[in-house]
Amino acid sequence: MKPILQTAIWAEFQRGLGKTVHEAEGPGWSFLAVEEKTPLGMYLYAPYGPCADGEPELAEALRALSALARSVRAHYVRVEPVAAGLGADAATVLTAKGLVRAPADVQPHLSWKVDLREEEAELLKGMRSTSRNLYRNIHKKGVSFEISTDPADLPILLGFLAKVSGRADFTAQTDTYLTKAAEVLMPAGAAKLFIARLDGTPIAAALSYDTADTRVYAHAAADDAHRKLSAGIPLLVTMMLDAKAAGMAEFDMWGVSPEDEPDHAWAGFSRFKRSFGGAGVEYPGTWDLPVNRLMYNAYGFTRKSRTLLRGALKTARATAGSVREKLQKP
Structure with missing residues (x-):
């Protein structure tokens, strides 16, 4: 089943938002990829894609995405192959093909579905x-x-x-x-x-x-x-x-939190979604395929630096607040 995010009508919607969208297909595979811009350049994002009948077809789709990325000067390709039949071996297969886990999932990697x-x-x-x-x-x-x-x-x-x-x-x-x-x-x-x-x-x-x-x-x-x-x-x-x-055939509740994480930010509405019957579905998650390795590494370094800076600022504010509180005490 091709996800809505990989359909022609979704491409039309994204273009209506002003996005540049690429679509391609071959025997047993297809993809919709959106150009996404960052301060360091551009990458291609295939939301819940590419779609493939199996591992060989996925490999062809990834090759086509890499070639497209080079032609439009994208630094990397971000993928979420939920419809590629990878199953429990997804991480092994994707790692073997040169992909690395993205810093965070873009679309939910856990969903809840009801069989209609x-x-x-x-x-x-x-x-x-x-x-x-x-x-x-x-x-x-x-x-x-x-x-x-x-x-x-x-x-x-x-x-x-x-x-x-x-x-x-x-x-x-x-x-x-x-x-x-x-x-x-x-x-x-x-x-x-x-x-x-x-x-x-x-x-x-x-x-x-x-x-x-x-x-x-x-x-x-x-x-x-x-x-x-x-x-x-x-x-x-x-x-x-x-x-x-x-x-x-199915009703997709979209993202849910893990059942063993009761304090998760999504726990409340996840319990609501699960109360309608159905079963959980786990996807491979979001993965990156570096095309320009130098720029991809620069992107990773910049992101880590920002995270460290935010953490330092948060600690500094907390420390300053604690000092002020102590100074104000009689």
């Missing part, structure tokens, strides 16, 4: 009982659900996201980014907006990204004034069952 090929009754049975009951009964409280493919409805979600960003440790995509996504993807059938309404007034909304076989739970937020209704739960169930009715 099950019967509806089984899907509902796999959820937490409170989720099932909310979905079945929330209409009694005056809540209804609407599905929109009109980009003009996106401000409903943007308003909720702005409020969430303002009150929590959460950073939403910019309005410009999401507006362009809606303008490009929704008319093409690659995105839908789901809206929960209380007596006609929007109280929650979620945007999905869709391919022929997968729906991605991309962006969601709710009105805090109605949080006791928990409308986001039946809204998500509505998204899942609509995807099933459309013939999709």
Whole structure:
């Protein structure tokens, strides 16, 4: 299954944002790669790509990406081969091909997916009982659900996201980014907006990204004034069952935290995602293929220097604060 981030419509969306995007394919492989600029130059980024039928096809895709990088003077290629069939041997295979682990993952390397090929009754049975009951009964409280493919409805979600960003440790995509996504993807059938309404007034909304076989739970937020209704739960169930009715095979909850890290920043909404049934999926993560080794090493040195400087400044501020506190004591 080709991820939404590796599709032609995603390339069109990225170009709409002003990005330079390259697409190529060969027997058993394909990629979408975006030019990304840094103070030291440019690199190519293939989000959740390249796609390949297996290891030999992946090797061809990497060769094509390297050649492209040299032609556009990119210093390295950043890849996330989630659809290459590497399995548990991913790190060994990628290291053998000259790739190195990126300093941090760009896209999540852990996801949570629900198999939509099950019967509806089984899907509902796999959820937490409170989720099932909310979905079945929330209409009694005056809540209804609407599905929109009109980009003009996106401000409903943007308003909720702005409020969430303002009150929590959460950073939403910019309005410009999401507006362009809606303008490009929704008319093409690659995105839908789901809206929960209380007596006609929007109280929650979620945007999905869709391919022929997968729906991605991309962006969601709710009105805090109605949080006791928990409308986001039946809204998500509505998204899942609509995807099933459309013939999709899986519902991708997107990123989750490791289950054995209860203090992880994502732990709360990861528990929420896991409460709908499904199973975890682990990807190879983000890897770099250096093309200009000198410049790639310079990039790494600069990044480490910045990290050390930030750490030193943080320590200095803490020390200064401690000294001031002691001086102020009688």
